Amino acid sequence: MSGNELQHEVEQFLYRQADLLDSKKWQEYIDLFDEAGVYWVPADPAHTTWEGMPAIFAEDRNLMTVRMKRVLHPDAWSQRPSWGTNHVVSNVVLQKQAPNGDVEVRSRFHMMELRRDDVRHFAGVYTHHLKKANNAYRIQLQRVDMTNAQAAYDYVLQVWV
Amino acid sequence: MLQERIADLSKFVEPDRVRREVYVDPAIFEIEMQRIHERYWIYCGHESQVPKPGDYYAVQIGRQPMLMVRGNDRQVHVLYNRCPHRGNLMCGDRHGNAGDFFRCSYHAWTFHHDGRLRTIPMMESGYAGTRFGPDNPDCSMKQAARVESYRGFVFASLAAEGPGLAEFLGESRVAFDDMCDRAPEGEVEIVPNCFRVIQRSNWKIFLENQLDALHPSVTHQSTGRAAREVEQMIEKNTGQAPLSYHMLSAFATVTIDKWDGFQTLNYPYGHCILTGYMGLRPKDPDTLAYEAVMQKAYGRKRMEEILGVNLHHVLIYPGLSVQSPLQQLRAVRPLGVDRTLTEIWHFRLKGAPEPIYRRSLAYYNLVNSPATLVNADDLENFWKCHQGLSSQAGDWVSFGRHFGRDLEKPGVTETAPNMGTSEAPMRNQMKAWAQFMRNGQ
Numbered sequence: 001m002s003g004n005e006l007q008h009e010v011e012q013f014l015y016r017q018a019d020l021l022d023s024k025k026w027q028e029y030i031d032l033f034d035e036a037g038v039y040w041v042p043a044d045p046a047h048t049t050w051e052g053m054p055a056i057f058a059e060d061r062n063l064m065t066v067r068m069k070r071v072l073h074p075d076a077w078s079q080r081p082s083w084g085t086n087h088v089v090s091n092v093v094l095q096k097q098a099p100n101g102d103v104e105v106r107s108r109f110h111m112m113e114l115r116r117d118d119v120r121h122f123a124g125v126y127t128h129h130l131k132k133a134n135n136a137y138r139i140q141l142q143r144v145d146m147t148n149a150q151a152a153y154d155y156v157l158q159v160w161v
Numbered sequence: 162m163l164q165e166r167i168a169d170l171s172k173f174v175e176p177d178r179v180r181r182e183v184y185v186d187p188a189i190f191e192i193e194m195q196r197i198h199e200r201y202w203i204y205c206g207h208e209s210q211v212p213k214p215g216d217y218y219a220v221q222i223g224r225q226p227m228l229m230v231r232g233n234d235r236q237v238h239v240l241y242n243r244c245p246h247r248g249n250l251m252c253g254d255r256h257g258n259a260g261d262f263f264r265c266s267y268h269a270w271t272f273h274h275d276g277r278l279r280t281i282p283m284m285e286s287g288y289a290g291t292r293f294g295p296d297n298p299d300c301s302m303k304q305a306a307r308v309e310s311y312r313g314f315v316f317a318s319l320a321a322e323g324p325g326l327a328e329f330l331g332e333s334r335v336a337f338d339d340m341c342d343r344a345p346e347g348e349v350e351i352v353p354n355c356f357r358v359i360q361r362s363n364w365k366i367f368l369e370n371q372l373d374a375l376h377p378s379v380t381h382q383s384t385g386r387a388a389r390e391v392e393q394m395i396e397k398n399t400g401q402a403p404l405s406y407h408m409l410s411a412f413a414t415v416t417i418d419k420w421d422g423f424q425t426l427n428y429p430y431g432h433c434i435l436t437g438y439m440g441l442r443p444k445d446p447d448t449l450a451y452e453a454v455m456q457k458a459y460g461r462k463r464m465e466e467i468l469g470v471n472l473h474h475v476l477i478y479p480g481l482s483v484q485s486p487l488q489q490l491r492a493v494r495p496l497g498v499d500r501t502l503t504e505i506w507h508f509r510l511k512g513a514p515e516p517i518y519r520r521s522l523a524y525y526n527l528v529n530s531p532a533t534l535v536n537a538d539d540l541e542n543f544w545k546c547h548q549g550l551s552s553q554a555g556d557w558v559s560f561g562r563h564f565g566r567d568l569e570k571p572g573v574t575e576t577a578p579n580m581g582t583s584e585a586p587m588r589n590q591m592k593a594w595a596q597f598m599r600n601g602q
Contacts, residue, residue: 065391076538
């Protein structure tokens with residue numbers, strides 16, 4: 001595969017992932033993760049591991065499933081007000097490529113959220129460790145370094161950024 | 162006009178109900194900041210947040226920007242974050258190290274860590290013969306009127322008069338005793354991370370929710386059920402789910418009728434305790450290894466006493482909610498009548514094995530992080546509560562559940578057996594609120 005093709009393939013993966021979040025296809029989003037995959041938003045960009053550290057999110061597929069089932073439950077009161085997000089992903093840079101096809105890729109994102117009449121913005125860096133299997137990528141690790149990770153949160157985050 | 166309207170604020174509080182203005186009137190908010198938060202003991206932070214001389218943390222007490230700082234003398238001081246020259250904030254960051262002394266970024270006045278004036282540029286040429294200089298206390302950074310700590314937890318009071326910290330805390334001291342005693346070394350240290358979450362509601366709504374034993378199975382049913390389903394799936398696949406799932410699924414498995422089986426204890430100054438329900442003393446290898454360390458440190462009898470303490474929440478009025486068995490706390494910083502900042506901290510038990518830290522960390526991350534699986538529904542309710550209280554459809558907020566049935570004992574109001582969902586904690590908090598407001602007149 002040429003460099004251009006690889007770049008295109010990885011970008012398409014990231015765009016699709018963002019689209020699954022914005023269209024609230026939670027199970028399909030979780031299914032992008034490898035069986036041992038982890039979604040991690042460090043409390044502090046200086047953190048180098050999610051284990052044993054305070055984290056905004058540090059979720060394996062099981063915990064992601066709890067989160068999904070919660071927001072889909074009819075009595076999740078905080079889900080009643082209409083809300084939506086819009087992710088833009090850009091600045092996609094391949095960091096590493098292994099002979100077996102696994103890649104490490106860094107990108108920038110900007111997410112705008114509307115809940116009731118309130119707009120919030122979250123932005124930062126995605127670092128994806130992607131495993132190539134059966135001609136498709138699965139996420140081993142998605143690290144999300146939010147520029148506003150340390151800022152006070154006006155309300156909370158209910159689903160993945 | 163305002164003074165007339167609020168001439169007797171205690172009329173706003175009856176034993177079983179409270180007027181809605183107490184939550185939504187900005188004028189009442191200003192008065193309660195003066196008479197409550199800027200007079201009584203407010204939690205500033207833990208001594209381990211500022212280990213080195215010059216280390217400081219900014220902290221808001223009522224409407225006052227303050228600094229908690231470790232001095233060269235090793236003492237922890239609490240100062241107004243203000244240069245006495247032109248009123249600049251001395252420190253613009255939330256935390257950091259001031260170096261050997263504070264230095265104002267505007268005109269370079271410098272101050273010792275206890276706030277005393279150190280130098281003024283051009284002191285001789287500029288200030289000779291004026292009233293300004295080291296002999297004038299108005300030229301030093303102002304200190305909090307009183308600073309005391311209990312087992313490493315630092316409190317300040319901005320009023321010179323009033324009960325001392327030990328008297329004020331009274332039985333609610335158990336929050337810190339329980340937390341520290343669970344450490345084999347008898348001390349905790351801060352995990353250096355503060356989650357900060359803003360609630361769009363009055364500060365009292367949060368405090369009243371903390372010991373509301375009826376709300377969890379209503380508010381948190383979605384989380385409880387979701388966690389229970391995944392917990393059962395994990396148990397089916399591997400036999401044992403991590404304890405963190407139990408912490409969440411308890412919201413569903415402890416059904417609404419069972420909550421009356423717990424108890425709240427309500428003390429002077431508005432402090433309250435909700436007894437435990439999560440059963441956090443399992444028999445897994447991690448717990449047994451921890452118990453072995455504890456037994457070595459304390460002996461079997463004392464260890465059993467320590468681990469037998471059964472608390473869920475301790476509320477230290479007017480601004481601190483402590484979950485001692487999980488080593489975390491939430492400090493409440495009112496930002497305005499309808500905005501409240503919570504600062505959420507986790508502590509490590511000194512000398513305890515790593516898995517015990519990881520266990521309470523899981524709760525900190527899952528329940529108390531800004532991506533909480535639990536509090537999103539609380540905050541939604543708080544916002545709705547605050548919005549609804551702005552309505553003129555009714556003047557009163559009711560705290561009538563099990564009213565008249567609580568057991569009044571010397572120094573404590575206990576909920577009666579099988580009446581754990583009594584709104585006694587709310588009544589107790591509002592009783593203290595009315596006393597504080599009256600005392601401050």
